[in-house]
Amino acid sequence: MRILLVDDNRTTLRYMTKLVRKLDAEPLAYDSPESVLSDTSRLDFDIGVIDFQMPFCSGVELLRALTRLEKYRDKPFIVVTADTDPSTRMDALNAGAIDFLTKPINPLEFQARMRNLSALVDARNKLADKADWLRQEVEKALREMREREEEIINRLTIAASYKDQDTAQHTRRVAEYSEAISAAYGLDVDRCRDMRLASPMHDIGKVGIPDVILLKTGKLTEQEFATMQRHALIGRDILAESSSSLLQLAAEIAGSHHERWDGQGYPLRLAGTSIPLSGRIVALADNFDALTTARPYKAAWDVETTVDHINERSGSQFDPDVVKAFNKALPKILSVMLAHLPSTVSREVQRVRSA
Ligand SMILES: [Fe+2]
Numbered sequence: 001m002r003i004l005l006v007d008d009n010r011t012t013l014r015y016m017t018k019l020v021r022k023l024d025a026e027p028l029a030y031d032s033p034e035s036v037l038s039d040t041s042r043l044d045f046d047i048g049v050i051d052f053q054m055p056f057c058s059g060v061e062l063l064r065a066l067t068r069l070e071k072y073r074d075k076p077f078i079v080v081t082a083d084t085d086p087s088t089r090m091d092a093l094n095a096g097a098i099d100f101l102t103k104p105i106n107p108l109e110f111q112a113r114m115r116n117l118s119a120l121v122d123a124r125n126k127l128a129d130k131a132d133w134l135r136q137e138v139e140k141a142l143r144e145m146r147e148r149e150e151e152i153i154n155r156l157t158i159a160a161s162y163k164d165q166d167t168a169q170h171t172r173r174v175a176e177y178s179e180a181i182s183a184a185y186g187l188d189v190d191r192c193r194d195m196r197l198a199s200p201m202h203d204i205g206k207v208g209i210p211d212v213i214l215l216k217t218g219k220l221t222e223q224e225f226a227t228m229q230r231h232a233l234i235g236r237d238i239l240a241e242s243s244s245s246l247l248q249l250a251a252e253i254a255g256s257h258h259e260r261w262d263g264q265g266y267p268l269r270l271a272g273t274s275i276p277l278s279g280r281i282v283a284l285a286d287n288f289d290a291l292t293t294a295r296p297y298k299a300a301w302d303v304e305t306t307v308d309h310i311n312e313r314s315g316s317q318f319d320p321d322v323v324k325a326f327n328k329a330l331p332k333i334l335s336v337m338l339a340h341l342p343s344t345v346s347r348e349v350q351r352v353r354s355a
């Protein structure tokens, strides 16, 4: 325990220093307020004992000056005074003192007060340590929970990729496109990250679709297409009712990424803003990737044709504001494509970027 002692009377100061040492505490003795104030950059103490009557600057003024500094604001201060006038004491209390000692100093009283205050400071420090420890534990637990959520998502995405060869690469790109569009749309950083983490599961419901339909290279019959469409609701059901907000978002995306702005999509034929924003964003990201990559039933489209195609469908298939965000995010989207696609396509992307 470090105890600040301030008194212009050297005899009293020496006496208090001796008493503090007897308590096994460390005295920090100053014989003037000025010397204390010029030392504040390095001065650190647990309890302050300040003489009321000092030349040039009174104990109360010193107290005010010290408690104006953040690092001393919560320190317990005791004012030593021979003056029993209540207004003097009120002044000291108003300046931040928590107690008084009467001069001449009674050694037993002085030591008893110091012991009590030390116990108080100790308890307060322990409480602060505990609060700090608890805060760190909560942060750690939240971090771990988040990591576990992300792990679940990654594992589910891997599980889905066993069904559909295309899925692993496709979902990774859709995740990054969705994040880029979300950012350009103006969503905050946390929401954009959630979009990146939750969007890879948009087609998780394909695990419930028979392989003959899922892996069919030819055109689907009407009935097969109807079966294929069920992946949206299956996906939503797999992920729904989780207490994890990330999985809830993933459920929302799975269930709505095939809806269309004009209400002609599936599974619920929702229209306009009744389609969750997350679904509107992933719908565009998913389409962009489907069009720019080769599928068993079609060749990859070039970027310019795809961008034109998407812009033509603003207000019909896609939310016009999401299309605007997509156009804004295009440089980022192209750099994602470049990082993920085979070299022949990369050359094409590079050509579009430099055009
Ligand atoms: Fe889908």
Ligand SMILES: [Fe+2]
Pocket (backbone or CB within 6 Å): 170, 174, 202, 203, 286
């Ligand atoms: Fe997809």
